[in-house]
Amino acid sequence: MKNDAKNSISQVKPPVAAKKPQTFELHGDRRTDDYFWMREKTDPEVMKLLNEENAYTESVLSPLQSLQDKLFEEMKGRIKEDDADVPVKRGDYYYYSRMETGREYAIHCRKHKSLDAPEEIILDE
Structure with missing residues (x-):
């Protein structure tokens, strides 16, 4: 299982968010946020990046699905429902x-x- 996850990670490259510097000034302090553009949730470029990140996460974690299920059931079993x-x-x-x-x-x-x-x-x- 460990090797499956390693192979999966090495085969798939994570998406890279574009840097679009935005500079702000507040109380005399200047700061630059390279990812300020990602605030726009309806921007097609933001949605595309999020979908790519979700696909990347799914592909990397899919070999661990049985372990995730086992851990979830174990945690659920320790929760007192009432x-x-x-x-x-x-x-x-x-x-x-x-x-x-x-x-x-x-x-x-x-x-x-x-x-x-x-x-x-x-x-x-």
Whole structure:
């Protein structure tokens, strides 16, 4: 597996972003940003570069896919699906977030004055 990754890396060359110097001055300091042009997310040249970088990453990492899958399953197996943060008291409320089995996003809650009070859901992502 190690040699596959090495061979894959040596065969494919990473894309190189063009340097287009842009000079800025703020508070008397001048700085040049060679990659300022990449801020324009809708620029076809930026999108082309991002697609090339994604293709490069995919080609280099593809020999490691089985290892990635194994590591992902191992990490997922160590996560407790039903879990909650330690409540934090702010003013009259205790705030916390919790996760439920089968859900991908947290439920943000609070309780008034006591941890034994009824739960109020603030945001159910």
